[in-house]
Amino acid sequence: SRSGRRSCAARCAQQDPLLLRVARGEEAERTPVWLMRQAGRYMAAFREYSDRIGFRERSETSSIAIELSLQPWRAFQTDGVIMFSDILTPLPALGIEFDVIKGKGPRIDNPIDSMEAVRALRPMDDPLSRLPFVHETLSTLRSEIDGSGATLLGFIGTPWTLAAYSVEGKADRNCRRTKTMMFNNPAVLHALLEHLTEALIAYVGYQIEAGAQVVQLFDSWAHHLSPEQFAEFSMPYSERIIAAVRAKYPHVPLIFHANGAGGKHALLAQSTADVIGLDWECTMAGARQAIGSNRTLQGNVDPMVLFGTEDQIRKAVTRCLVEGGPRHHILNVGHGVIEGTPEESVGLFCELARQSADILAAH
Numbered sequence: 001s002r003s004g005r006r007s008c009a010a011r012c013a014q015q016d017p018l019l020l021r022v023a024r025g026e027e028a029e030r031t032p033v034w035l036m037r038q039a040g041r042y043m044a045a046f047r048e049y050s051d052r053i054g055f056r057e058r059s060e061t062s063s064i065a066i067e068l069s070l071q072p073w074r075a076f077q078t079d080g081v082i083m084f085s086d087i088l089t090p091l092p093a094l095g096i097e098f099d100v101i102k103g104k105g106p107r108i109d110n111p112i113d114s115m116e117a118v119r120a121l122r123p124m125d126d127p128l129s130r131l132p133f134v135h136e137t138l139s140t141l142r143s144e145i146d147g148s149g150a151t152l153l154g155f156i157g158t159p160w161t162l163a164a165y166s167v168e169g170k171a172d173r174n175c176r177r178t179k180t181m182m183f184n185n186p187a188v189l190h191a192l193l194e195h196l197t198e199a200l201i202a203y204v205g206y207q208i209e210a211g212a213q214v215v216q217l218f219d220s221w222a223h224h225l226s227p228e229q230f231a232e233f234s235m236p237y238s239e240r241i242i243a244a245v246r247a248k249y250p251h252v253p254l255i256f257h258a259n260g261a262g263g264k265h266a267l268l269a270q271s272t273a274d275v276i277g278l279d280w281e282c283t284m285a286g287a288r289q290a291i292g293s294n295r296t297l298q299g300n301v302d303p304m305v306l307f308g309t310e311d312q313i314r315k316a317v318t319r320c321l322v323e324g325g326p327r328h329h330i331l332n333v334g335h336g337v338i339e340g341t342p343e344e345s346v347g348l349f350c351e352l353a354r355q356s357a358d359i360l361a362a363h
């Protein structure tokens with residue numbers, strides 16, 4: 001199916017957008033760029049909405065979600081446009097209600113604590129009626145950017161990361177409730193992971209049918225897991241999603257981004273994702289060696305670098321481009337853009353990707 005996906009570009013009259021081609025493993029004229037959490041409070045235009053409108057309403061009203069998705073693309077010409085939404089957005093469709101408290105992050109009032117609670121969850125049987133705004137947002141974004149050279153990204157949280165949110169109810173430094181369940185009641189955790197996996201397969205399909213061209217899996221809470229725990233409670237479930245999506249939509253590349261995966265590169269090398277996202281605790285050169293020369297790697301500049309001087313930003317991005325490229329690399333930050341980041345630093349970051357062919361030629 002990999003070669004089938006490659007030859008599609010040759011068949012299509014108009015060339016596919018840059019990021020999509022690189023995610024598929026194709027050669028390209030330069031390194032594409034986007035930033036995780038590129039829509040956010042660091043942008044004045046975003047704050048005009050976030051100061052007035054709560055997160056659920058902002059992300060679940062298509063007209064607003066579309067505008068917030070497009071803001072960083074208009075301002076910085078990112079090669080990727082990511083739907084403004086959240087990894088928790090699909091949970092209410094399963095019967096898990098959440099809210100995002102300003103300054104504190106997501107809250108789930110009735111965390112999952114038993115097999116009964118898992119059995120009471122709904123399947124993702126009718127996303128169009130339960131999550132209609134996701135379809136509206138993605139399909140409109142797709143028609144807005146088609147022909148511009150940009151790629152539309154959908155995303156999900158992995159089963160492990162969503163299970164951890166659903167069991168904790170909020171971020172916990174030690175992931176205590178979920179890991180207590182892992183040790184004392186693993187059958188409940190596996191049942192929850194199982195349920196989320198099936199729901200997420202349906203939800204990714206829904207995003208793709210609506211127009212998502214690349215889908216990223218965020219395993220944001222992978223850093224809580226030892227390599228052995230990651231191999232049992234995270235990767236097999238993400239891999240099932242990747243396999244199911246690949247079987248049905250072989251033309252859609254998948255990005256797997258696990259936070260804190262520095263000690264897990266040997267496992268990541270076994271992932272079947274098209275693209276492996278990396279945080280900044282590794283060098284691109286080290287990751288390249290561990291994961292292989294033919295896989296597209298995404299990352300991995302420390303987002304705090306964007307608080308540094310222009311010189312420091314140039315230096316960090318150049319090192320990342322040189323070590324990560326010239327082929328099979330998508331420039332990104334190693335984790336989401338941080339509130340307070342100067343907008344002009346994000347602009348410079350994206351500009352350096354547009355100059356990547358010259359930067360790489362000079363090295």
Ligand code: CP3
Binds near residue numbers: 037086
């Ligand atoms: O990347 C983008 O620009 C698209 C939008 C996006 C959001 N969340 C918007 C959002 C994406 C891709 C996410 C994914 C997400 N959400 C992750 C994975 C990425 C990562 O950081 O590892 C995680 C762990 C979440 C859970 C989540 N949602 C947290 C921790 C928070 C609170 C953060 C805060 O600053 O308060 C949210 C809410 C949220 N989702 C915000 C945004 C812009 C901030 C709150 C707001 O805008 O009101």
